[in-house]
Amino acid sequence: QKEVEQNSGPLSVPEGAIASLNCTYSDRGSQSFFWYRQYSGKSPELIMSIYSNGDKEDGRFTAQLNKASQYVSLLIRDSQPSDSATYLCAYSMDTGRRALTFGSGTRLQVQP
């Protein structure tokens, strides 16, 4: 079982819709969770972090974490064509490996 599971996509949504990206993880010791965005041919950049159960909103982005279900999601409201990218889920731990563990990403396509 992979440490972080993501649907590779592509997830296609029309402009203005809500895009929902999901991620499950296997390590119950995972403490902190992150969403990175990676445009084609570019390096990943951090867009959201979440540390406790519940929702965290930042502009058009909302991250949701459920540690009991080992599930983290990212909602993008009012999706724009510029949101088209691969979204990588990642986590870090307070003990053991401190480096982030990444999923393989979900490719999002926002259709104008």
Add this chain to the structure above:
Amino acid sequence: GAGVSQSPSNKVTEKGKDVELRCDPISGHTALYWYRQSLGQGLEFLIYFQGNSAPDKSGLPSDRFSAERTGGSVSTLTIQRTQQEDSAVYLCASSPPSGSVRGELFFGEGSRLTVL
């Protein structure tokens, strides 16, 4: 420079040759990471340096891979006797002392390695 700098940006080599990839992190960042990304895949952890602590080498795929970080700054990733499956983009990232907990990794543009 303001960001993480990696060199070379592109490297084409023949199978069996050794290669060195360089990373110059953001000034003041104590943590440095190497990941690799194969075409269409996620990021595979290779090695992590934090200050003067022993590096976490748990992600290195074989003993052909090694990395060092001199003076707590510049890092070099060395791949000996390269194989075709080593072809990937090698990404370096750095973060401030508590950045790994907050997930604040700043990535360089990567070194694309092609092994013929």
